[in-house]
Amino acid sequence: MGGVAGDDLAGWRGMTWRASHVLVRSGLFSAAAALVAVLLGRPDLLVFAVGFGVHAVVAILHRPGEDPRASSRLARDTVREGQGTRVRIGLERARGVEFVGATLLTHPWTGYHPPNGVLTHTASKSPSSTMRLVAEVASLRWGRREAGDGLVSAYSRWAGYQWGQAALPASPFTTLPVPGPFDSAAHAPHPIGLVGTHPAGRAGDGSEFAGIRPFVPGDRLRRIHWRVSLRTGALHVTSTVAEQDASVLLLVDSGVEIGASGGLGGAESSLDIAVRAAGAVAEHYLRNGDRVGLRVLGSTRHNALPTSAGGRHLRRLLDVLARISPGESRHVDAARLRFQVPAGAVVLVFSPMLSDRVVAATGLLARRGLSVVVVDTLPAGLDRREDPGHTTTERLAWRLRSLERDALLGRVTRLGIPVVAWHGPGTLDDVLRGLGRRAALPARGAAVAR
Amino acid sequence: MSTASDRQRILDGLSRLSRVQLLLRACLPATTVLMLVLVRVAGSELSTLYAVVVLLVSLAAAALPDSSAPFFLVVALAALWVVSVDEQSDRLDVFVLLAGWDLLVLHVAATLAGYGPPGTVVGRVLALRWAGRLGLMAAAATAVWLAARAASGLGLPSAGWVAAVALGVVLAWVGYLAVRLRDPDTADAD
Numbered sequence: 001m002g003g004v005a006g007d008d009l010a011g012w013r014g015m016t017w018r019a020s021h022v023l024v025r026s027g028l029f030s031a032a033a034a035l036v037a038v039l040l041g042r043p044d045l046l047v048f049a050v051g052f053g054v055h056a057v058v059a060i061l062h063r064p065g066e067d068p069r070a071s072s073r074l075a076r077d078t079v080r081e082g083q084g085t086r087v088r089i090g091l092e093r094a095r096g097v098e099f100v101g102a103t104l105l106t107h108p109w110t111g112y113h114p115p116n117g118v119l120t121h122t123a124s125k126s127p128s129s130t131m132r133l134v135a136e137v138a139s140l141r142w143g144r145r146e147a148g149d150g151l152v153s154a155y156s157r158w159a160g161y162q163w164g165q166a167a168l169p170a171s172p173f174t175t176l177p178v179p180g181p182f183d184s185a186a187h188a189p190h191p192i193g194l195v196g197t198h199p200a201g202r203a204g205d206g207s208e209f210a211g212i213r214p215f216v217p218g219d220r221l222r223r224i225h226w227r228v229s230l231r232t233g234a235l236h237v238t239s240t241v242a243e244q245d246a247s248v249l250l251l252v253d254s255g256v257e258i259g260a261s262g263g264l265g266g267a268e269s270s271l272d273i274a275v276r277a278a279g280a281v282a283e284h285y286l287r288n289g290d291r292v293g294l295r296v297l298g299s300t301r302h303n304a305l306p307t308s309a310g311g312r313h314l315r316r317l318l319d320v321l322a323r324i325s326p327g328e329s330r331h332v333d334a335a336r337l338r339f340q341v342p343a344g345a346v347v348l349v350f351s352p353m354l355s356d357r358v359v360a361a362t363g364l365l366a367r368r369g370l371s372v373v374v375v376d377t378l379p380a381g382l383d384r385r386e387d388p389g390h391t392t393t394e395r396l397a398w399r400l401r402s403l404e405r406d407a408l409l410g411r412v413t414r415l416g417i418p419v420v421a422w423h424g425p426g427t428l429d430d431v432l433r434g435l436g437r438r439a440a441l442p443a444r445g446a447a448v449a450r
Numbered sequence: 451m452s453t454a455s456d457r458q459r460i461l462d463g464l465s466r467l468s469r470v471q472l473l474l475r476a477c478l479p480a481t482t483v484l485m486l487v488l489v490r491v492a493g494s495e496l497s498t499l500y501a502v503v504v505l506l507v508s509l510a511a512a513a514l515p516d517s518s519a520p521f522f523l524v525v526a527l528a529a530l531w532v533v534s535v536d537e538q539s540d541r542l543d544v545f546v547l548l549a550g551w552d553l554l555v556l557h558v559a560a561t562l563a564g565y566g567p568p569g570t571v572v573g574r575v576l577a578l579r580w581a582g583r584l585g586l587m588a589a590a591a592t593a594v595w596l597a598a599r600a601a602s603g604l605g606l607p608s609a610g611w612v613a614a615v616a617l618g619v620v621l622a623w624v625g626y627l628a629v630r631l632r633d634p635d636t637a638d639a640d
Contacts, residue, residue, distance in 0.1 A: 021516055022564065025520060027631055029525060030623070031620065035617075038620050040532075046594055050590050050593075052554075103567050116466055116569035122573050122579075124575075158583065
C-alpha cells in the first residue's frame with residue numbers, strides 16, 4: 001500500500017536553529033562567573049565558570065549549518081479494527097542533529113507503541129543526513145481516525161542549539177469494521193437474480209430436488225429417473241429447483257448511538273453492533289455470490305451504495321460503514337427516501353428502533369412488498385429501569401424511553417415485520433425461513449382470481 | 451503567567467515521568483542539598499531563608515528542566531557560595547572543586563532531563579556520551595583549580611595588567627556570547 005503522507009509540516013516553515021536553554025545557561029553563567037571572579041578577585045568562581053565555559057564553546061562550535069525538514073507518513077491508509085500501522089517521522093538535512101524527539105498526540109480509540117507516544121533517536125557519531133522515528137499505531141474502533149500529529153524537535157551536538165518544536169500534521173486513515181461472526185443456513189425468500197445458491201420459486205437447473213415428472217422434449221437424458229420410468233412404462237425425469245442469487249439491502253440507522261463504545265473487545269454501542277453486524281451480513285452474502293446494497297439513515301455523506309456483488313464491493317461497503325458518523329443528521333424524511341432497491345430484495349434494518357423516522361422508513365419498504373427484517377441493535381444490559389445504581393429520575397427516564405420504544409416496535413410488528421435481536425450466527429435463520437414460507441404461499445390476489 | 455491549565459499540564463507531565471527522567475530530575479534537588487552542605491562546611495553560617503528559597507528553586511528546576519529555572523538555580527547557588535564563603539576561608543581548598551563538580555552535575559542532569567517531555571527516555575548512548583562530556587568539563591575545572599592552587603602557592607605579586615588582560619578576555623567572551631545567543635530572527639531583522 002502506498003501510504004499516507006502527512007503534508008510537509010506547516011509548522012517547520014521559517015523555523016531555524018536557535019540557542020537552547022542549555023547554551024544560554026552555560027554561556028551566561030560562565031560569563032557572569034568569570035566577570036565576577038576577575039572583578040572581585042575570586043579564583044573559586046573561575047573554577048565554577050570554566051566547566052560551563054567549555055560547554056558553551058564546544059556547543060557553539062557545533063552549530064548546525066542547515067535547517068532540517070520534517071515529515072510524517074503513515075505506512076497504510078486503511079486498517080481493520082485492532083490492526084496497526086506505522087507512523088514514520090523523517091528528519092531530512094539532519095547532518096548536525098544529535099538528538100531528535102517527537103511527541104505524538106493520542107486520539108480516542110487509537111493507541112501508540114510506545115504507549116506515551118514519545119519517540120527519541122540519538123544520532124551515531126558519524127553524521128547522517130536523514131533521521132527516522134517509527135511508532136506503531138493501532139486503531140481500536142472502526143471509523144475515520146487520525147494519527148501522527150504531534151510535535152518534533154531536534155538538538156545539535158552538546159545540546160547547544162534547538163530546532164522546533166515543530167507541529168506534525170495529522171494523517172487520516174480508515175479503520176474498517178471487523179465483521180462479527182455470522183452464518184446463515186436459511187435461504188433468501190425471493191431470489192430473483194441469475195445464478196446463485198438460493199432455491200428459487202420455479203423449476204430449473206439446480207441441485208435441490210423438486211420432484212419427478214414425465215419426460216418432455218428438451219429434458220436432459222442424464223435427468224431420466226430409470227427406476228420410475230421402468231415401473232410406469234413411460235420416461236420420467238428428476239426435476240430440480242432453479243438456484244438464483246438474492247439481493248440484500250442493508251439499512252443502517254446512524255441517527256442515534258446508544259451506549260458507550262469501548263472499542264474492539266470492549267463494550268459495544270448500538271452503532272458498533274449495527275456496523276459490525278451489517279459488515280458480517282454483507283460478508284456472508286457477498287461470499288455466497290449474492291448482491292448487497294447499503295443505505296445509511298442519518299448520514300449526510302457517503303450514505304448509499306447500490307447493490308452489487310464481489311470482493312471489491314465488500315471493501316467498498318466496509319469503507320462506507322467506516323465513514324459513518326453517529327448523529328450526523330437526525331432529520332430523515334421517510335417520504336423523500338429513494339432506496340433504489342430491486343424487486344425481491346431482502347431488506348435488513350439495523351437499528352435500536354428509537355426513532356419514529358426509522359419506523360416510517362421500514363414501513364415504507366414493507367408496503368412495497370419487500371421482505372423486511374429489523375435487527376434490533378440495542379446493546380444487552382443497557383436497561384437501567386431496575387438498576388439501583390441510578391437515580392430515580394434516570395430510572396424513570398429509562399422507563400419512559402422503553403415505553404416509547406415498545407410502542408415503536410409494536411408498530412413495526414403490526415406491519416408484519418419480524419424483529420430479532422442481533423446475536424451473531426443464526427440470527428436471521430428463523431425469520432428468513434418464515435419469510436420464505438410466506439413467499440411460497442399464493443398471493444391473496446391470485447387466490448381471489450382462482 | 452501561571453494559569454490553572456499550565457499547572458494541570460505540569461502535573462500531568464510529572465505523573466508520566468519515566469524512571470530515567472525521575473532519576474535525572476531528582477539529581478537537581480540532590481545536588482542543591484549537596485551544595486548547601488558544601489557551603490556550610492566551607493563557609494560560615496547559612497541563611498535558612500535563603501536555603502529554603504534555593505531548595506524551592508531546585509524543585510521548580512526539577513519540574514521544568516527545559517526552562518530558565520535551572521539557570522536561576524545555578525546562579526543562586528553560586529551567589530550563595532560567594533556570599534557565604536568569606537574572605538578568611540581558603541578559597542581554593544578541595545570544597546571549591548567539589549562545589550564546581552556539583553554544579554556541573556546539576557547542569558548536565560538538567561540538560562538531559564530537558565531533552566524532551568516527561569516521558570522521554572534518555573538512551574544509553576546519549577547518557578554515556580554526556581558522561582564523557584561531564585568528565586571533560588570536570589577535567590577543565592580541575593585543571594583550573596590546580597593551576598590556581600599552584601599560582602596561589604607561588605605567592606606571585608598581584609599585577610594590574612594581568613587583571614586587565616583577564617577582564618579583556620572575559621569581556622570578549624561576553625561580547626561573543628551576546629552575538630551568538632541572539633535570536634536568529636532578531637539578528638536577521640537587524
